[in-house]
Amino acid sequence: MDGFCCGPGYSSPSEAIKAPREKILYTIAIYTGTGIQKPDYLATIDLDPESSTYSKVINRLEMPGIGDELHHMGWNACSSCHGDNKMSRGYLLVPGVRSNNIYVVDTATDPFSPSLYKTVDGAEIKSKTNLSGPHTVHCLGSEIIISFLGDAKGEAPGGYLHLNKDFEIVGRWENSMGDIPFSYDFWYQPRHNVMVSSEWAAPNTFMPGFDLEEVGHLKYGRRLHIWDFAKKKPVETMYLGEDGLVPLEVKFLHDPDSSHGFCGAALSSNVIHFWKSKEEKWEWEKIIDVDNEPHPDWPIPIPGVMSAILVSMDDKYLYINNWLHGDMRQYDISDPHKPVMTGQVWMGGLLGKAPVINGVNITGGPQMYQLSLDGKRMYVTTSLFSTWDNQFYPDMRTQGGAMLMIDCDVKNGGMKINKDFIIDFGKEPNGPSRCHESRYPGGDCTSDIWL
Amino acid sequence: MTKITIANRGNDFYKVKGNKPLLLELRSQGLDLPYGCQYGGCITCAAKLIEGEVDQRAQVALNNRQINDGYVILCVAHAKTDCTFEVGVESHDKLYRNPFIDPLAPHELKADIAIRKDANK
Numbered sequence A: 001m002d003g004f005c006c007g008p009g010y011s012s013p014s015e016a017i018k019a020p021r022e023k024i025l026y027t028i029a030i031y032t033g034t035g036i037q038k039p040d041y042l043a044t045i046d047l048d049p050e051s052s053t054y055s056k057v058i059n060r061l062e063m064p065g066i067g068d069e070l071h072h073m074g075w076n077a078c079s080s081c082h083g084d085n086k087m088s089r090g091y092l093l094v095p096g097v098r099s100n101n102i103y104v105v106d107t108a109t110d111p112f113s114p115s116l117y118k119t120v121d122g123a124e125i126k127s128k129t130n131l132s133g134p135h136t137v138h139c140l141g142s143e144i145i146i147s148f149l150g151d152a153k154g155e156a157p158g159g160y161l162h163l164n165k166d167f168e169i170v171g172r173w174e175n176s177m178g179d180i181p182f183s184y185d186f187w188y189q190p191r192h193n194v195m196v197s198s199e200w201a202a203p204n205t206f207m208p209g210f211d212l213e214e215v216g217h218l219k220y221g222r223r224l225h226i227w228d229f230a231k232k233k234p235v236e237t238m239y240l241g242e243d244g245l246v247p248l249e250v251k252f253l254h255d256p257d258s259s260h261g262f263c264g265a266a267l268s269s270n271v272i273h274f275w276k277s278k279e280e281k282w283e284w285e286k287i288i289d290v291d292n293e294p295h296p297d298w299p300i301p302i303p304g305v306m307s308a309i310l311v312s313m314d315d316k317y318l319y320i321n322n323w324l325h326g327d328m329r330q331y332d333i334s335d336p337h338k339p340v341m342t343g344q345v346w347m348g349g350l351l352g353k354a355p356v357i358n359g360v361n362i363t364g365g366p367q368m369y370q371l372s373l374d375g376k377r378m379y380v381t382t383s384l385f386s387t388w389d390n391q392f393y394p395d396m397r398t399q400g401g402a403m404l405m406i407d408c409d410v411k412n413g414g415m416k417i418n419k420d421f422i423i424d425f426g427k428e429p430n431g432p433s434r435c436h437e438s439r440y441p442g443g444d445c446t447s448d449i450w451l
Numbered sequence B: 001m002t003k004i005t006i007a008n009r010g011n012d013f014y015k016v017k018g019n020k021p022l023l024l025e026l027r028s029q030g031l032d033l034p035y036g037c038q039y040g041g042c043i044t045c046a047a048k049l050i051e052g053e054v055d056q057r058a059q060v061a062l063n064n065r066q067i068n069d070g071y072v073i074l075c076v077a078h079a080k081t082d083c084t085f086e087v088g089v090e091s092h093d094k095l096y097r098n099p100f101i102d103p104l105a106p107h108e109l110k111a112d113i114a115i116r117k118d119a120n121k
Helices: A013-017 A121-127 A387-393 B022-028 B064-068
Strands: A026-032 A041-046 A059-063 A093-094 A104-105 A117-120 A132-140 A143-150 A159-163 A169-172 A186-189 A194-197 A225-228 A233-239 A247-252 A261-265 A269-276 A283-287 A309-311 A317-323 A327-332 A340-346 A368-371 A377-381 A402-408 A415-424 A435-438 B002-007 B012-017 B046-051 B072-075 B083-088
Touching: A026 A377, A093 A132, A093 A143, A104 A327, A117 A121, A121 A132, A121 A159, A121 A169, A169 B002, A186 A247, A186 B072, A225 B083, A233 A283, A247 A309, A261 A309, A309 A368, A317 A368, A340 A415, A368 A435, A377 A435, A402 A435, A402 B046, B002 B022
Parallel strands: B002 B083
Antiparallel strands: A026 A041, A026 A435, A041 A059, A093 A104, A104 A117, A132 A143, A143 A159, A159 A169, A186 A194, A194 A225, A225 A233, A247 A261, A261 A269, A269 A283, A309 A317, A317 A327, A327 A340, A368 A377, A377 A402, A402 A415, B002 B012, B046 B072, B046 B083
């Protein structure tokens, strides 16, 4: 409906950029780990500046029970099935990291007030596929795969759940995990027959919180894995070492012909750039290194904790966050080997540079973000994961999370916090909740892939 | 039957048989408790044991410092004697710590990587 053809998504990234401006946004909000005995929920945010409820939560879809820890989510269909008129982008798949349930939410019937369409039961996923700890959801054509970080007992490396278009469990997607020790995020680029996956840790390691010593005991990741996408098996490992401690989010450029991609190594707070050379060899290099910052109360300088990265739809800008420092940065990646910082804003963080934004106390730091398809508006949330929030930002229990908006200058570069937009999740009807990943109904910069 | 007293719920008490994990037993008797994974791998349901003895060998989430501070993973724990707990996030004062400011000693790590305190003596 939105593009040249009849299937979901857009015919190309340049068509996606021309899509109408986003009117609403979905974000998950959690009570798991906060002390409030209420279900996590999917919030609908009004993004229409002409609306009387602009910058407000206008709907809350509660999950059936407590304790899911909703986290990331993904669409049933994206531009990867643009040519398929039997498909449409009408369902959001929302996994619970702790419960193992996958909630399929119908966003098409009433986009402002989505409804729960189906639950893929966490216990059934365990019994049929021996997987737990769901994370990244991607559709590929009409099928859906979801990375899981552990087996049914929470031990690494986990694997990939394959669902069909009716959200039935097909089984494991991968033919082999090879010698991959950990799972986390993944992105694929079909024209190069490649998938790249990253490494967080086993659910039993990261779910209870972060013990720094476990990094030294090799219980956290430091590798990227190159997959033969068609054969569904890993074929090569890039060992990043100290430069790539806890490599989390992986993104290729949107241009389906490009082999260039990026990964944010959270604990090293580095951006790793990877690409296929003219000799058809996968290479990597560190292109951004965020220095640790001194803090009067800390015995060692604070790492940035780069927990997310995002590439604008035009492939011109790379965005990164430093959750503990409190800044978001924009880099011009026209030359992916030589990024140039073009913007920076501060919100919350432990360095005390921006404790209050638009009248709201910001607890936590910039964490997850979604960029409008035209690249001009970025929506940022502040919570990482309940147990990790409780360690680094204990006040989040009483203050809750927040959503802010950054105006991004796509022509000259630059970022500026918008003065008219703020959502204080500390003031939610059931008490302070914490917001994390966000998605637009029309597709977004972190979902759509072109075949 | 053992008697489970909840110190921070007005000393309410519950009689449990012990064949099911404490989380299930207490929730089925109407005590509203937090939980997450329900297999002992996350600390959402952690409670602090004030008095008594439990069997929580099935848990894989706590490090030794948290165990020494009395934390119990209710979703897999069974009471061996009458017990008194504090429950919910009010009991989590020592459960969470900033790992950079307050590191663990080698004997305080999780059981699979901990080094015994007297290992070098």
